[in-house]
Amino acid sequence: MPSRRTFLQLTGLSAASVTLGIAAPTTADATPARPIPDGAFALGVASGDPRPDGFVLWTRLAPTPLAVDGHGGMPASQVPVQWEVAEDSRFRHVVRRGLAIASPDLAHAVHPEVRGLRPGREYFYRFRVGTQVSPIGRTKTLPAYGDQFTFATASCQAWYHGYFAAHRDIARRAPDAVFFLGDYIYEYGIVAGDNLWRAGVTVGPEHGVEIETLEQYRLRYSLFKSDPDLQAAHAVAPWFLVWDDHEVQNNYGAANSLYGVPPELFVHRRAVAYRAYYENAPLALDSLPQGPSSRVYRRYDIGSLARVHLLDTRQYRDPLPVDEADRVSEQRTIMGAEQEAWLYDGLRRSRAPWNIVAGGVVLSAVTDDRTEQWDGYPANRRRVLEAMGGAGTSVMLTGDIHRHVASELKLDFADPASRTVGVELVCSSVGSNGDGTDTDAYAKDWLQHPYMKLYNARRGYVHSTMTRSELTTEFVNFPYIQADADAQPNVVARFRTPVVDPRLEAL
Amino acid sequence: MRRPPAITGLHGAGGIRIVTLDWKPVSWATVVDHYAVYADGALIGKTVYPHFVHRGLGFTGVTRSYSVVTVDAAGNRSAQSSPAAVANLTSVTISGTPIATVGTFDGKGSELALSPKGYAEYPTRFPAGVDYTYGTSTPAADWSYLLPGPADKWAGTKNHRATFRFDLPAVPEQDLDLALWLIDSHASLAASALLTVNGTEFGRLTFANGATKGSTIADSTYPGSPLKPSYLEVPLPKALFRAGQNVLELFKDQGSWIAYDALGVFGR
Known part of the structure; x- marks a missing residue:
C-alpha cells in the first residue's frame, strides 16, 4: 500500500491542496462520516479569482453561523464537500465536478480551483455536503478578447450601520465582476444604543467587544456574511477582493497599531486577521497567509481589453509621517518597494487600452493632512501616476471614505494643465456611516479641486461598463439604509470616459 | 487530533x-x-x-x-x-500608615472639587493651579478632580501645577511612599508629570493611558463602568523630607489630564 505522500504524488495533488480545502484524494469518500447539521450553507456561496479558463469557488460550512467559538457549529473533523459547475442553472450540462475536504483548521471553508473552462462564459455552481445542497451561484470566466466588461465596485460594509441595499441592487444587475475595495468587516465592538443602527436586530454580548482572536474574527465574518443581500451579490458574479484597514484594525499600517499595541505583539493580531480574511473570501491558494504575511496583490487580464492590478496598501506601508519633510520624502512608500516594482512592471508590459488599478484608499490629491490615504505618500503617488502615464488609460478604483467621488487623475495634481492619465472612481460605503446625506462639511475639501467632478455622502455602489473605446460609469446611491434593505436605487451621476484623451464627461 | x-x-x-x-x-x-x-x-x-x-x-x-x-x-x-x-503587589494604602492624604482610595473621585464634570470651571476656580494644605484645605473645595495638561484647550493649553503641603513632626526614620491613584486618564495622552519634593526634582511620574471618560464620570467601580483606573505608588527617600511643612508638587507639562481617585503619603 503506498504511503499517503506517494499517493498524493500519484494523484497529482499536493498535501497542501487537500488539507487546505482545494481538493481531495480520489479515494476520499464523498459521504461525511457523520451527518452534518441542517443549514450547513447558511453563509452562502461565492466565486472569485476569475481567469479565462476558470475561477475559485468558495463556501464555508456553518450550520450555526454565530457559534461563539467561530467554528459555525461544525464538528471538529474533516468533511467532504462536493462541487459541480454547469453551463446552465438547472445543471443539465455539468462540465466540472470535484471534491474538497473542509477541515476545522480553516473553519470548514473550501476554496476549490476550477480550471479547463471556456473563456467569457457564464457558469453556474453549487456544493453538496451529505444530503444538503447549497444555493446556486452564477459566475463568469474572463474573456479571451473582451469587447465589453461590466463591473460593480463596493466597499465599507459596516453591517451594524444599516442594510445592504447596494448589494441587493448589484445582485439584480448581475455584472461580469464585482470589485470589493476593503473594509469587508469592522473590528469594533457592536453595541446597542451606540453603533448598532441596523433597525430591528440585536446581537449578543460576544459581539460587543473589539475582536482580537481568530475565533472572534471568524465570528465577525459570520455575522456580516449572514446578510442575504451580501450573499446574493457574492452568488451573482466573481469578486475581486482588496483589503483595507478594518479587516485587521482601524488605520493600522504594516506592524503598527494606532492603539498602543507594540509591533512585536501586533503581528500576532495581523496573523489571525489575515487568516480569517482568507477563510472567508474566494481567494486562490497563493493568498493563504504564511504567519503574519499574506500576498494579496495580484494581476488579471480581461482579455486584451484591460489589465487589472489589485493593490495591497496596508501590509507594506510606511508609518504615518512624523513631519512635513517625512511626508514628502522620496523614500516614502504606501506599497512597499517590491509591490511598486511589480505594479510599474505590470503597467509597462500591458498592451491593453485600459488598466484597472484597485486599492483600498484614495489616490487623488485632496488635502495634505489626509495622511491615511495617498496624500500621506506623495512620492509614491507621483511614481504611480508616471507609470500610469506610460501605459493605457487608467481607471483607479478605491473606497474607504464612505463618499462617492469622481476624479480625473492628473499626471501632476499640482499642475491643472498636466495630462490626465485616467480617472478615479471612489465608491461610497455599502453600510458604514448609516443613511448619510447628499453633502456634508467635508465636501469643500474635495470640490475645491478642478479635477474633482462629484461628491456625494449617501451610501451606494458604482457600476461601470467598459468597452474598447469608452467607460461609462453610474454612481448609485440610496435614500436610506438603516430602516430596511428596500430602498430604491438612485443614479446620482453618470460619466463617460473616452479611452483616448480620458476625462469625466457628465451624462 | x-x-x-x-x-x-x-x-x-x-x-x-x-x-x-x-x-x-x-x-x-x-x-x-x-x-x-x-x-x-x-x-x-x-x-x-x-x-x-x-x-x-x-x-x-x-x-x-x-x-x-x-x-x-x-x-x-x-x-x-x-x-x-x-x-500582585500589596498597596502602601494597605501596608503603610497614612501621614497625609487627599480623597479616599476607593475608585471614586466624587469627593473632589468640580467632580464629576466641572472641568470647564477649572480655569476660573484654580487660576493659579491647585494649592492644598493637609489639615486645613478640604477636598471638595480645594483639590480639583482633574489635573489638566498642556494638551487641554479647555484649561488654556498650558502647563498646570498641583501643590500638596503637609506637616511632619520630624525627619522620618524610614523612606515614605507616595500613592497616586487615578480613576481614569486620557486614552492616549496621559503622558507624565514632574514630581518635586521640597524643591528637589524627584523625577517623572508616567501615567497609564485611560479611557478619556473620567472627566465626566466619577465612579470606576460600578459594573460596566467605562473608566480605566490606574495606580502609581512610588517610594520617596527619607532624605527628601524635613520637620515642619513639606511640599509635594505635581507639574503637568506633558500631555492631557489625569483624574484623581486619591493622593497620599504613607509611612512604613
Missing part, C-alpha cells in the same frame, strides 16, 4: 491590582486561534498576543499560579504550559 505545542518562557510581574504576564509564542508553523490564560486553574482570559494583563485584583498581594493553553485554528488545545507563580 493533533495537539498544538504549549508555550514556553511564561513569566510575570506584579503591580497594584494587576499581574502582567509574558511568554514566548509558539512558532508560526502553528496557526494560533488564541492563548487561553489560567490563574489557579480558572480561565481568566483569551489573547492572541504572547502577553496578558490580569486586572481587577485586590490591593493585598496574593500569589497565583498562572498557566497558558495554546488553542490552534482547528480548536485543538495544547497541554498546560509550565506554570509561573506571580503575586
Whole structure:
C-alpha cells in the first residue's frame, strides 16, 4: 500500500491542496462520516479569482453561523464537500465536478480551483455536503478578447450601520465582476444604543467587544456574511477582493497599531486577521497567509481589453509621517518597494487600452493632512501616476471614505494643465456611516479641486461598463439604509470616459 | 487530533491590582486561534498576543499560579504550559500608615472639587493651579478632580501645577511612599508629570493611558463602568523630607489630564 505522500504524488495533488480545502484524494469518500447539521450553507456561496479558463469557488460550512467559538457549529473533523459547475442553472450540462475536504483548521471553508473552462462564459455552481445542497451561484470566466466588461465596485460594509441595499441592487444587475475595495468587516465592538443602527436586530454580548482572536474574527465574518443581500451579490458574479484597514484594525499600517499595541505583539493580531480574511473570501491558494504575511496583490487580464492590478496598501506601508519633510520624502512608500516594482512592471508590459488599478484608499490629491490615504505618500503617488502615464488609460478604483467621488487623475495634481492619465472612481460605503446625506462639511475639501467632478455622502455602489473605446460609469446611491434593505436605487451621476484623451464627461 | 505545542518562557510581574504576564509564542508553523490564560486553574482570559494583563485584583498581594493553553485554528488545545507563580503587589494604602492624604482610595473621585464634570470651571476656580494644605484645605473645595495638561484647550493649553503641603513632626526614620491613584486618564495622552519634593526634582511620574471618560464620570467601580483606573505608588527617600511643612508638587507639562481617585503619603 503506498504511503499517503506517494499517493498524493500519484494523484497529482499536493498535501497542501487537500488539507487546505482545494481538493481531495480520489479515494476520499464523498459521504461525511457523520451527518452534518441542517443549514450547513447558511453563509452562502461565492466565486472569485476569475481567469479565462476558470475561477475559485468558495463556501464555508456553518450550520450555526454565530457559534461563539467561530467554528459555525461544525464538528471538529474533516468533511467532504462536493462541487459541480454547469453551463446552465438547472445543471443539465455539468462540465466540472470535484471534491474538497473542509477541515476545522480553516473553519470548514473550501476554496476549490476550477480550471479547463471556456473563456467569457457564464457558469453556474453549487456544493453538496451529505444530503444538503447549497444555493446556486452564477459566475463568469474572463474573456479571451473582451469587447465589453461590466463591473460593480463596493466597499465599507459596516453591517451594524444599516442594510445592504447596494448589494441587493448589484445582485439584480448581475455584472461580469464585482470589485470589493476593503473594509469587508469592522473590528469594533457592536453595541446597542451606540453603533448598532441596523433597525430591528440585536446581537449578543460576544459581539460587543473589539475582536482580537481568530475565533472572534471568524465570528465577525459570520455575522456580516449572514446578510442575504451580501450573499446574493457574492452568488451573482466573481469578486475581486482588496483589503483595507478594518479587516485587521482601524488605520493600522504594516506592524503598527494606532492603539498602543507594540509591533512585536501586533503581528500576532495581523496573523489571525489575515487568516480569517482568507477563510472567508474566494481567494486562490497563493493568498493563504504564511504567519503574519499574506500576498494579496495580484494581476488579471480581461482579455486584451484591460489589465487589472489589485493593490495591497496596508501590509507594506510606511508609518504615518512624523513631519512635513517625512511626508514628502522620496523614500516614502504606501506599497512597499517590491509591490511598486511589480505594479510599474505590470503597467509597462500591458498592451491593453485600459488598466484597472484597485486599492483600498484614495489616490487623488485632496488635502495634505489626509495622511491615511495617498496624500500621506506623495512620492509614491507621483511614481504611480508616471507609470500610469506610460501605459493605457487608467481607471483607479478605491473606497474607504464612505463618499462617492469622481476624479480625473492628473499626471501632476499640482499642475491643472498636466495630462490626465485616467480617472478615479471612489465608491461610497455599502453600510458604514448609516443613511448619510447628499453633502456634508467635508465636501469643500474635495470640490475645491478642478479635477474633482462629484461628491456625494449617501451610501451606494458604482457600476461601470467598459468597452474598447469608452467607460461609462453610474454612481448609485440610496435614500436610506438603516430602516430596511428596500430602498430604491438612485443614479446620482453618470460619466463617460473616452479611452483616448480620458476625462469625466457628465451624462 | 493533533495537539498544538504549549508555550514556553511564561513569566510575570506584579503591580497594584494587576499581574502582567509574558511568554514566548509558539512558532508560526502553528496557526494560533488564541492563548487561553489560567490563574489557579480558572480561565481568566483569551489573547492572541504572547502577553496578558490580569486586572481587577485586590490591593493585598496574593500569589497565583498562572498557566497558558495554546488553542490552534482547528480548536485543538495544547497541554498546560509550565506554570509561573506571580503575586500582585500589596498597596502602601494597605501596608503603610497614612501621614497625609487627599480623597479616599476607593475608585471614586466624587469627593473632589468640580467632580464629576466641572472641568470647564477649572480655569476660573484654580487660576493659579491647585494649592492644598493637609489639615486645613478640604477636598471638595480645594483639590480639583482633574489635573489638566498642556494638551487641554479647555484649561488654556498650558502647563498646570498641583501643590500638596503637609506637616511632619520630624525627619522620618524610614523612606515614605507616595500613592497616586487615578480613576481614569486620557486614552492616549496621559503622558507624565514632574514630581518635586521640597524643591528637589524627584523625577517623572508616567501615567497609564485611560479611557478619556473620567472627566465626566466619577465612579470606576460600578459594573460596566467605562473608566480605566490606574495606580502609581512610588517610594520617596527619607532624605527628601524635613520637620515642619513639606511640599509635594505635581507639574503637568506633558500631555492631557489625569483624574484623581486619591493622593497620599504613607509611612512604613
